[in-house]
Amino acid sequence: MVRRNELMKTSIDSLLLFLLSQQPMYGYQIIKELEGRSQGYFIFKEGTLYPALHRLERVGLLIGGWQTLPNGRQRRYYYITEKGRSILVEKRAQWQDFFAAMNLIIQPVKT
Amino acid sequence: MATELSYYLENLRDNLKLDPADEKEIITELEAHVEDKLQELKEAGLSNEEAVERCVGLLGSAKMLARQIYEAHSQGTWRQALLASTPHLFFALLFAPRWLVGAAWLPVIFGSFIAIVLYGWYHGKPTWLFPWLGYSLLPVVIAGLFLLYLPKGWAWVTILLYVPLVLWLLCYITIKAIKKDWLYSALMLLPVPSMVGWFLAMEQGGIFTGFKLERLHDFGPWVGLSFLVLAITVAAFIRLRRRWLKILALVTSGLLTSTMVILSSSKLGLFAFIGLVLLMLSFLLVPALLDRRIRHSNQQTAN
Numbered sequence: 214m215v216r217r218n219e220l221m222k223t224s225i226d227s228l229l230l231f232l233l234s235q236q237p238m239y240g241y242q243i244i245k246e247l248e249g250r251s252q253g254y255f256i257f258k259e260g261t262l263y264p265a266l267h268r269l270e271r272v273g274l275l276i277g278g279w280q281t282l283p284n285g286r287q288r289r290y291y292y293i294t295e296k297g298r299s300i301l302v303e304k305r306a307q308w309q310d311f312f313a314a315m316n317l318i319i320q321p322v323k324t
Numbered sequence: 325m326a327t328e329l330s331y332y333l334e335n336l337r338d339n340l341k342l343d344p345a346d347e348k349e350i351i352t353e354l355e356a357h358v359e360d361k362l363q364e365l366k367e368a369g370l371s372n373e374e375a376v377e378r379c380v381g382l383l384g385s386a387k388m389l390a391r392q393i394y395e396a397h398s399q400g401t402w403r404q405a406l407l408a409s410t411p412h413l414f415f416a417l418l419f420a421p422r423w424l425v426g427a428a429w430l431p432v433i434f435g436s437f438i439a440i441v442l443y444g445w446y447h448g449k450p451t452w453l454f455p456w457l458g459y460s461l462l463p464v465v466i467a468g469l470f471l472l473y474l475p476k477g478w479a480w481v482t483i484l485l486y487v488p489l490v491l492w493l494l495c496y497i498t499i500k501a502i503k504k505d506w507l508y509s510a511l512m513l514l515p516v517p518s519m520v521g522w523f524l525a526m527e528q529g530g531i532f533t534g535f536k537l538e539r540l541h542d543f544g545p546w547v548g549l550s551f552l553v554l555a556i557t558v559a560a561f562i563r564l565r566r567r568w569l570k571i572l573a574l575v576t577s578g579l580l581t582s583t584m585v586i587l588s589s590s591k592l593g594l595f596a597f598i599g600l601v602l603l604m605l606s607f608l609l610v611p612a613l614l615d616r617r618i619r620h621s622n623q624q625t626a627n
Binding site: 239240241258259260261263265267271286288289 | 350382392396397
């Protein structure tokens with residue numbers, strides 16, 4: 214379980230960029246979306262998610278914006294930037310190469 | 325929102341130690357998150373009290389969450405690092421090539437420092453302000469030290485009037501810095517131990533028996549080097565994310581500069597080194613203890 218958490222922490226930036234490239238989302242929505250789409254594999258805590266979102270915003274890969282709901286509450290939505298999209302292209306290629314290489318190793322050798 | 329959650333968010337805010345504007349946004353964002361989570365738990369069948377208790381449990385330690393968020397925000401840019409280390413670099417350049425000749429232009433320099441400080445003080449007190457603030461307090465402290473050289477009768481009268489005023493000013497500014505973050509107070513006071521050390525090293529005879537500006541030239545390269553160490557420390561402080569690393573940087577610079585003072589002076593020895601290190605540690609520990617006391621007092625008032 215500890216090793217799984219470490220894997221998740223290294224992949225969170227990519228996961229957030231992938232997700233937000235499809236539509237803007239707010240923090241709670243991101244957690245539920247990741248959990249739902251991964252069928253329960255990616256369960257991120259607030260202490261992992263929000264620092265990652267704020268870090269990506271500070272380096273310009275995401276931008277946050279407040280939206281006021283009908284009940285007066287405010288939600289912070291995150292949008293991917295152009296810089297974020299170009300980084301995403303690189304990361305997508307890196308992950309595809311990584312998975313291809315891993316599959317070559319993990320697959321049992323056919324005799 | 326339930327008291328327990330309000331207390332949790334207040335605890336989180338107390339531990340964030342960021343700019344007030346950033347803190348407000350972060351807390352508002354987390355409040356919205358918490359309300360969504362509570363809604364989900366209530367829809368799952370929990371009562372309000374059970375949902376609040378579960379929610380707080382799932383969020384984990386407020387201190388830990390605050391620290392993780394702090395680390396995402398705490399790293400300054402290289403530009404901020406350069407701005408913060410500029411006063412130390414300026415003094416390093418002043419002493420190292422022995423440019424310091426006469427004191428007539430010092431009021432102009434300190435006047436510029438004070439202008440920059442006033443600008444930063446009334447524009448959100450950014451991190452880069454605190455090293456500048458430390459230097460702008462120097463003329464106040466130096467004037468007090470030189471009062472000790474006045475003829476005896478005048479010296480006592482001036483000290484009785486001057487010292488309480490200076491102490492009040494230093495306490496006021498230090499407490500303001502501590503309320504923002506006690507580490508900023510330590511950053512502000514960073515050059516003081518080495519300046520005290522250099523002052524002692526340059527004394528001709530015993531303490532306060534004689535001081536000559538010309539002695540500064542003898543120690544120039546060492547003094548310049550010590551300010552360069554302070555400049556590098558401040559830049560590292562701004563760029564480092566983790567608080568314990570920032571504290572380590574401050575402690576390391578104190579040890580290095582104290583060592584330089586001792587190595588360059590033939591008359592200061594182990595006791596002086598220990599004294600300087602204790603002075604440096606007090607400038608770290610006292611703000612931390614005061615911060616704890618202020619927060620404890622605020623919590624008691626809130627309760």
